[in-house]
Amino acid sequence: VGTLFGNALTDIAARFSDLFRHLLGGGEARLELLEGDSFWDSGVDIVARPPGKKMQSLAQLSGGEQSLTGISLLFACMEVAAVPLAVLDEVDAALDEYNLLRFAALAREYATRLQLIVMTHRRATMERADVLYGVTMSEPGLSQVVGINLEDWR
Amino acid sequence: VGTLFGNALTDIAARFSDLFRHLLGGGEARLELLEGDSFWDSGVDIVARPPGKKMQSLAQLSGGEQSLTGISLLFACMEVAAVPLAVLDEVDAALDEYNLLRFAALAREYATRLQLIVMTHRRATMERADVLYGVTMSEPGLSQVVGINLEDWR
Amino acid sequence: MYIERLRLKGFKSFGGSHDLPFSPGMTAVVGPNGSGKSNILDALAWVLGEGSPMKLRISRQQELLFQGTAASSAAKECDVILTLRDSDRVSTIRRTFSPDTGSVLFHDGQKIRLQDLDEVKRMLRLGGETFAFIGQGEVAETIRQRPLQRRMRLEVLF
Amino acid sequence: MYIERLRLKGFKSFGGSHDLPFSPGMTAVVGPNGSGKSNILDALAWVLGEGSPMKLRISRQQELLFQGTAASSAAKECDVILTLRDSDRVSTIRRTFSPDTGSVLFHDGQKIRLQDLDEVKRMLRLGGETFAFIGQGEVAETIRQRPLQRRMRLEVLF
Ligand SMILES: Nc1ncnc2c1ncn2[C@@H]1O[C@H](COP(=O)(O)OP(=O)(O)OP(=O)(O)O)[C@@H](O)[C@H]1O
Ligand SMILES: Nc1ncnc2c1ncn2[C@@H]1O[C@H](COP(=O)(O)OP(=O)(O)OP(=O)(O)O)[C@@H](O)[C@H]1O
Ligand SMILES: [Mg+2]
Ligand SMILES: [Mg+2]
Numbered sequence: 001v002g003t004l005f006g007n008a009l010t011d012i013a014a015r016f017s018d019l020f021r022h023l024l025g026g027g028e029a030r031l032e033l034l035e036g037d038s039f040w041d042s043g044v045d046i047v048a049r050p051p052g053k054k055m056q057s058l059a060q061l062s063g064g065e066q067s068l069t070g071i072s073l074l075f076a077c078m079e080v081a082a083v084p085l086a087v088l089d090e091v092d093a094a095l096d097e098y099n100l101l102r103f104a105a106l107a108r109e110y111a112t113r114l115q116l117i118v119m120t121h122r123r124a125t126m127e128r129a130d131v132l133y134g135v136t137m138s139e140p141g142l143s144q145v146v147g148i149n150l151e152d153w154r
Numbered sequence: 155v156g157t158l159f160g161n162a163l164t165d166i167a168a169r170f171s172d173l174f175r176h177l178l179g180g181g182e183a184r185l186e187l188l189e190g191d192s193f194w195d196s197g198v199d200i201v202a203r204p205p206g207k208k209m210q211s212l213a214q215l216s217g218g219e220q221s222l223t224g225i226s227l228l229f230a231c232m233e234v235a236a237v238p239l240a241v242l243d244e245v246d247a248a249l250d251e252y253n254l255l256r257f258a259a260l261a262r263e264y265a266t267r268l269q270l271i272v273m274t275h276r277r278a279t280m281e282r283a284d285v286l287y288g289v290t291m292s293e294p295g296l297s298q299v300v301g302i303n304l305e306d307w308r
Numbered sequence: 309m310y311i312e313r314l315r316l317k318g319f320k321s322f323g324g325s326h327d328l329p330f331s332p333g334m335t336a337v338v339g340p341n342g343s344g345k346s347n348i349l350d351a352l353a354w355v356l357g358e359g360s361p362m363k364l365r366i367s368r369q370q371e372l373l374f375q376g377t378a379a380s381s382a383a384k385e386c387d388v389i390l391t392l393r394d395s396d397r398v399s400t401i402r403r404t405f406s407p408d409t410g411s412v413l414f415h416d417g418q419k420i421r422l423q424d425l426d427e428v429k430r431m432l433r434l435g436g437e438t439f440a441f442i443g444q445g446e447v448a449e450t451i452r453q454r455p456l457q458r459r460m461r462l463e464v465l466f
Numbered sequence: 467m468y469i470e471r472l473r474l475k476g477f478k479s480f481g482g483s484h485d486l487p488f489s490p491g492m493t494a495v496v497g498p499n500g501s502g503k504s505n506i507l508d509a510l511a512w513v514l515g516e517g518s519p520m521k522l523r524i525s526r527q528q529e530l531l532f533q534g535t536a537a538s539s540a541a542k543e544c545d546v547i548l549t550l551r552d553s554d555r556v557s558t559i560r561r562t563f564s565p566d567t568g569s570v571l572f573h574d575g576q577k578i579r580l581q582d583l584d585e586v587k588r589m590l591r592l593g594g595e596t597f598a599f600i601g602q603g604e605v606a607e608t609i610r611q612r613p614l615q616r617r618m619r620l621e622v623l624f
Contacts, residue, residue: 041614118493121249
C-alpha cells in the first residue's frame with residue numbers, strides 16, 4: 001500500500017473510531033486493510049459494534065445504526081482528506097430523536113471547519129443551520145427558493 | 155392475460171389511481187399492461203404524475219413522491235386481493251409533515267379492514283394506532299417490549 | 309384473519325421469552341435505533357416461511373439465534389409461534405431453529421414441510437402475505453421493479 | 467474553499483433564474499416533498515462534472531431542462547454557475563446544456579473540456595468532491611460497498 005494512502009488510512013481509522021463512539025455513545029469501529037494476493041483482492045473492510053452488543057456483520061446493524069456508521073466514516077474521511085464541502089441529502093431520515101440531536105450537534109461542530117449543505121425534514125437539524133432556505137412550488141411544477149430568517153423561525 | 159388477473163388488474167389500477175390522487179391531492183396514476191411478443195416481454199408498467207406537473211419517468215419523482223406512489227399501489231393491491239395483514243417498516247420516513255398526516259389518516263382508515271403493524275419514529279403515525287408497543291434494550295443487546303398506554307402518551 | 313399474538317424465544321435480539329398480543333386494527337411499534345423493531349418484522353416473515361438471507365438480514369442461519377450479552381448467555385435455539393385468528397377459528401404456525409436440528413415448522417402442533425406451508429397460508433388467505441411485508445427503506449423499491457417482475461408479484465395474489 | 471453562490475437557469479424544476487448565496491458554515495434546505503431540494507444537489511453535482519444518469523436521476527440529458535408548467539414554457543437550455551471562494555480568490559465553474567450544443571463547461575469564462583475539470587477541481591482542493599455528495603437514501607450505502615470498491619473511493623482522496 002502506498003505510504004501516503006497507508007498513513008491516511010491509519011488517520012481515518014482513528015477518527016472513524018472516535019466519531020462512531022461519540023455518535024453511538026460507545027462501542028467500537030475499525031477499518032481493516034485486507035491484503036490479498038493481488039491488488040484486486042485487497043480492500044478496506046469495516047468492523048462496527050454498537051455499545052453493549054457482540055461483534056457482528058454490518059448487515060445485522062439496524063437502519064439507524066447503519067446511517068450513524070456511514071456518517072462517522074464520511075466525516076472522518078472529510079477531515080483527514082481536507083475535503084472542503086459536503087452536500088448531505090436527508091442523511092438524518094432514519095435517526096431517532098436522541099441520535100438526531102447527536103448528529104445535528106456534530107454537523108454544527110464540523111460546519112466550523114468545512115461547508116455543509118444539508119437537505120432535511122428534521123427540525124433539530126434545521127435549527128442548527130447558519131442559513132435556512134425554504135424551497136416551495138410558486139406554481140405547481142416551478143420551484144422557488146426563499147431565505148428564511150432563522151430568528152423568526154426559532 | 156388470464157381473465158382473473160386481467161379483471162383484478164383493472165380493479166387495482168382504479169384503486170391505485172384513486173389512492174394516488176387522495177394522497178398527493180391530485181395528479182394521476184395508471185397501471186399499463188405491456189403486451190410483448192412473448193410472456194417474457196410483457197409486464198405491468200406504472201405511470202405517475204404529481205399534481206400540476208408534466209408527465210415524466212418514475213426516476214424523476216422525488217423521494218417522498220416515490221414513497222407515496224409505492225404506498226398507493228400497495229394499499230390498492232391489498233384491498234383488491236383481500237390481503238388480510240401488512241407489516242410496514244418505516245414507510246413514512248421520507249414524508250414531509252403534510253404528507254405524513256395524509257398517510258397516517260389513510261393507515262387509520264385501512265386498519266378497519268385489515269391488520270396493520272407499523273414500525274415508525276413519526277408521532278403522527280404513532281398517535282393513530284390502537285395499540286402502541288415500545289421496544290427498548292433492558293440491558294445493552296437484549297430487546298424488551300412494553301405496552302404503552304395510548305391515553306397517557308397522547 | 310389476523311395475527312392475534314406473536315411469541316418469540318431466543319430470536320435475534322429477543323433473548324429469553326416474549327409474548328406480543330396484536331390489535332386486529334393498527335399496532336405501532338416504536339423505539340430507539342437498534343432496539344429491535346425490525347427484528348420483529350423479521351420474526352413474522354421467518355415464521356411465515358421467508359427463506360432469503362438478504363430479506364432476513366443475516367449471512368448465516370446461526371445469526372437468527374440470540375447472540376447473548378454481558379449478562380445473558382447466548383440461545384441454543386430460537387422459537388417463534390404465531391397465533392392466527394379468523395373469527396372463532398384459531399390456528400398456530402410455529403418455526404424453530406437450532407444448529408443440530410435445522411429449521412422445523414409446525415402447523416397446529418403437526419410438523420409440516422416448508423412446501424406444505426404454502427397450502428396452509430392459502431387456506432388462511434395469507435397467500436400473498438410476504439407481498440405486504442415492506443422492509444425498512446423498501447417502500448420506493450415497489451415502484452422501481454421492472455414491469456415483468458411487478459406483474460409476477462401481482463399475479464401470485466390471484 | 468467554499469461555495470459562495472449557485473445560480474440556476476432552466477435546470478430541472480428551476481424554470482427562470484435563481485440565485486442562491488450559501489453560508490461558509492451550514493446551510494439547511496427545507497421544503498415539502500417534490501418541491502426541488504434534491505434537484506439543488508443534482509445541480510451542484512452536475513456543474514462539478516457528474517455525468518452518471520443514475521446519480522442525476524435522469525434517463526435522457528433532455529430531462530435536465532425545465533419541462534415547463536401550465537403557466538411557464540419549457541426551457542430550451544439550462545445553465546448552472548457555481549462561484550467558489552478561497553479567502554480572497556474567487557473562481558467560477560459554469561455548465562450549460564441544450565439539445566443543439568450539448569453540454570459545455572467553462573472555468574472563469576474559459577471553455578474547458580470535462581477532463582480539464584478534474585485538474586481545476588484538484589487546484590481548488592475539490593478533488594474528491596463527489597466523495598462528499600450523499601444522495602437521498604444513500605448514507606447507509608457507504609458502508610455496504612465491497613472492500614475493494616471502498617478502497618478505491620478512498621484512494622482518490624490522496
Ligand atoms: N442474533 C442476534 N443476537 C443478538 N442481537 C442481534 C442479533 N441479530 C441482530 N441483533 C441486533 O439487533 C439490532 C438491530 O435491531 P433492529 O434492526 O430491529 O433495530 P431497529 O429497532 O429496527 O432500529 P432502527 O430504528 O435503527 O431501524 C442490532 O443492533 C443487532 O445488534
Ligand atoms: N426537467 C424537469 N422539469 C421540471 N420538473 C422536474 C424536472 N425534473 C424533475 N422535476 C420535478 O422535480 C420534482 C422532484 O424534485 P426533488 O426530487 O428535488 O424533490 P425534493 O424536494 O427533494 O422532495 P423529497 O422531500 O420528496 O425528497 C419532481 O416532482 C419532478 O416533477
Ligand atoms: Mg429498523
Ligand atoms: Mg429529495
